């Protein structure tokens with residue numbers, strides 16, 4: 280619950296900060312596809328249109344290697360996502376989640 284509140288607060292105050300589209304293109308598209316339509320490995324579905332809060336929590340869990348967050352433990356290959364997210368700020372994570380949510 281605490282985590283969800285934190286993410287919602289962040290989402291509301293960080294609209295202007297980071298450019299999700301640019302970040303996504305540079306950092307995520309190679310594996311997840313230009314429009315987040317691709318599956319990076321077997322069993323991981325496309326990210327496009329995903330719930331903003333869920334995406335943000337998942338990305339943050341990879342960044343922080345937080346094993347208590349569900350999606351992190353869903354798959355076995357976590358190093359790639361750790362490397363891709365290690366230096367992301369909270370604003371950047373929210374911007375990415377919003378951008379991905381808007382993709383179809």
Ligand code: HEC
Pocket residue numbers: 303306307308309310311319320323324326334337338350351353354355356357359360363364375
């Ligand atoms: C080098 C390839 C690669 C890059 C670059 C990459 N990812 Fe991933 N991503 C993966 C793989 C592989 C998984 C599955 C990881 C696992 O086993 O947990 C994954 C999983 C995810 C998941 C969880 C999907 C699910 O349904 O469980 C999200 C969300 C995600 N990535 C977002 C991003 C974002 C945002 C970026 C850019 C900052 C990014 N990824 C960059 C390969 C990549």
